[in-house]
Amino acid sequence: MHSRRALLYMPGDNWKMITKSITLGVDSICMDMEDGTAINKKAEARETIAKALQELDFGASEKLARINSVGSGWEQEDIEAVLPFHPDGIVIPKVESFEQVEWASRIIETAELKHGWPVNSVRVLIGVETAKGILNLKEIAAHPRLDAIIFGGEDFAASIGATRTKDAVELLYARQAVIVACTAFDLQPIDIVTIDYKDIEALRVESEFGARLGFVGKQIIHPAQVEPVQKAFTPSDEAIAYAKRIVETFEASQKEGKGAYSLDGKMIDMPLLKNAKKVLERGLDRGL
Ligand code: COA
Numbered sequence: 242m243h244s245r246r247a248l249l250y251m252p253g254d255n256w257k258m259i260t261k262s263i264t265l266g267v268d269s270i271c272m273d274m275e276d277g278t279a280i281n282k283k284a285e286a287r288e289t290i291a292k293a294l295q296e297l298d299f300g301a302s303e304k305l306a307r308i309n310s311v312g313s314g315w316e317q318e319d320i321e322a323v324l325p326f327h328p329d330g331i332v333i334p335k336v337e338s339f340e341q342v343e344w345a346s347r348i349i350e351t352a353e354l355k356h357g358w359p360v361n362s363v364r365v366l367i368g369v370e371t372a373k374g375i376l377n378l379k380e381i382a383a384h385p386r387l388d389a390i391i392f393g394g395e396d397f398a399a400s401i402g403a404t405r406t407k408d409a410v411e412l413l414y415a416r417q418a419v420i421v422a423c424t425a426f427d428l429q430p431i432d433i434v435t436i437d438y439k440d441i442e443a444l445r446v447e448s449e450f451g452a453r454l455g456f457v458g459k460q461i462i463h464p465a466q467v468e469p470v471q472k473a474f475t476p477s478d479e480a481i482a483y484a485k486r487i488v489e490t491f492e493a494s495q496k497e498g499k500g501a502y503s504l505d506g507k508m509i510d511m512p513l514l515k516n517a518k519k520v521l522e523r524g525l526d527r528g529l
């Protein structure tokens with residue numbers, strides 16, 4: 242799966258931001274037709290994204306297009322405008338049911354067959370950001386076309402009538418629900434946007450907290466957010482070194498017939514080994 246530490250949005254009608262985004266070394270670029278695009282700019286966004294997919298070299302960045310939600314009335318035209326130019330993935334916001342993913346998946350498969358592209362080469366990432374979406378995660382996350390679930394903090398707070406706070410306690414349950422569903426179905430959980438984009442310290446704190454919860458990446462909205470977010474979602478050298486030591490010492494202790502043993506004054510057993518292997522996997526994904 243593509244590494245998605247930082248997923249950058251920009252309004253789909255903003256050619257300047259799209260051309261800027263391909264210079265940033267960001268993991269994923271998400272050209273938006275939904276809430277980042279004004280209602281009177283939807284048509285322009287479709288055309289601009291189609292042009293970008295045809296004319297620009299995105300390098301190693303993943304190229305994604307976010308359509309409007311299924312049922313908005315815009316979704317069909319959105320997906321049809323961009324699919325012929327083979328984005329790496331379609332992002333569907335505010336998903337609340339398996340059928341909504343299936344709707345997109347069928348349209349995508351038809352396009353894949355028509356153009357002679359490998360089936361499943363256009364991936365689907367979904368936003369889950371409403372009470373219904375969280376409640377139905379178990380069914381939604383089972384869809385085979387999915388790569389990732391993006392948790393929308395602002396939309397979710399609006400959905401349940403919560404007041405947003407800096408430490409985001411009001412979102413904790415839903416964030417963890419998304420992580421659990423993703424892990425169960427081998428998907429990537431992607432965390433909330435820090436909308437206060439000028440406060441890089443707040444971004445760092447929120448990113449590190451998200452990474453500790455188990456998210457593999459975070460949505461961003463401004464170039465200044467790329468570097469701090471990529472750093473927070475890349476295991477540190479110390480974390481990698483410690484994980485390697487656990488793997489090595491665990492093997493040795495198993496040979497000695499011990500399931501649990503002590504390393505630097507801490508008890509190590511199977512769950513800690515599993516966690517260490519996860520850290521190493523994430524490091525490997527990033528070429529560490
Ligand atoms: N992607 C690519 N480039 C971006 C960008 C983005 N999301 N946000 C800003 N830039 C560019 C600007 O075009 C500007 O480029 P320049 O130096 O070549 O002129 C540079 O980065 C600095 O931008 P800045 O002046 O600090 O920001 P701004 O005031 O123009 O815009 C926002 C601030 C929040 C309005 C803007 O970042 C934005 O629209 N972000 C995306 C919002 C979005 O898509 N929301 C929906 C999904 S949650």
Ligand code: MG
Pocket residue numbers: 276334370393396
């Ligand atoms: Mg949203």
